[in-house]
Amino acid sequence: AIRMTQSPSSLSASIGDRVTITCRASQGFNNYLAWYQQKPGEAPRLLIYGASTLQSGVPSRFSGSGSGTDFTLTISSLQSEDFATYYCQQYYNYPLSFGGGTRVEIK
């Protein structure tokens, strides 16, 4: 099974900051990686799939990159509505797996 490790587990940032979250896979694959955003009390929301393709309706300040074992989610200019927890997910093979999550908090 592929293990997904996110870092950091939490971070504090200010409005307007550039934020980068990393996801590392225990074995390499091409671009079968998705990113989700989850706010308290809500279901997750798909942000990015294929490692870098923005889901329809997601603001362009979100971007994804990477391949192999190392992937990155970047928020170019943090907005108030972006304070949430972010998860990566590999869909290269079953069993599917998520990273442990990164909580983005207000500094």
Place this chain on the structure above:
Amino acid sequence: EVQLVESGGGLIQPGGSLRLSCAASGFTFSSFAMSWVRQASGKGLEWVSGISGSGRSTYYADSVKGRFTISRDNSKGTLYLQINSLRAEDTAVYFCVPVSGRGEYFPHWGQGTLVTVFS
């Protein structure tokens, strides 16, 4: 519009059984693989089980293999998860999610159903 309505959660004692259901609408149910994803309170997302559109192929996380059974009724547009030998660590909100047509990621989510295992 895709709609996913999970049901069947509740309070159950360790060792007990439960069947979760998910009524899906707004898309051609039989054409899409489905999965269950769970989330314990304050914890991260955990993929639990998946099933192909036809129902012929099923997949499980190691943590639930042998205790959980996923199935579907394409004539009813309904996904199921039979949970046996419940443990405290199975306490979570269970989400039913359709797989994207482009890969096994999840564009749509329901609100989930809560399973609480208590002794």
